[in-house]
Amino acid sequence: MSIRSRHETVTFRHPFHIRGIDRELPAGCYEVVTDEETIEGLSFPVWRRIATLITVPAESLRGATERLAIGSVDLADAQAADRERCQ
Template identity: 40%
Template sequence: MSGRTTHSIAHFEAPFMLAGLEGKLPAGDYDIDHNEELIDSMSWLAWRRVATIHLPARTVKSQTSQLVAIDLAELETALKRDQENAA
């Protein structure tokens, strides 16, 4: 299986929640990896999209960090909600 990865930064003005993560995450900038994996054995090209968030936020100095798989659509919804509430 071959794949491709792109990187972005998600900016949150206020604390937010995502499924699979315990409690609210603080406002800040979060590194996001967008991984797309080519699905083999299909008669047409198809890609499986998987997103990973880097914890903690970029501004938090920590000895430990972790990568957590998240639902990309849920992240996009949380970002949109954050932008609407900030306006």
Template identity: 40%
Template sequence: MAIRTTRTQVTFCSPFSLPELDGDQPAGTYEIETDEEAVEGNERTVYVRVATLLHIHSPGSTRTVTIDPAGLAAALERDAAIGTSVIGP
């Protein structure tokens, strides 16, 4: 089964939280990886999301956490209501 990985970045202008994380995370730019599995059909191939990963960099270490994409979207919406958040390539 083929897996494709898409890498993007999100920028939070304010501290944020996600259910999968302990406590608030500082404002900043975070890397997101989305893994999708290819499902081949008769006429076309579709991709189904199998994991969304958030990379948290801190001095001397990087932590990778599997997150719910809906929770990330909600956190970005909350951040946008407070200030301006950015989703980039």
């Protein structure tokens, strides 16, 4: 079984919430890493998401960051809410 990681930067224009994180996060750019694994036994490559992580400012230390597990749907919902606030 192979595992790959996709890295992307997502930008929020407003402070936001993501389900599973108990605090409001500030507007800004965030690194998101999605880990995927192959599904074996097929005649073509298929990847299944196994984890989505976002790097956020740490609550306790100024300037420090922490990587938290989130749901990909929860991230998409937060991005949609941020876009709606711009309209």
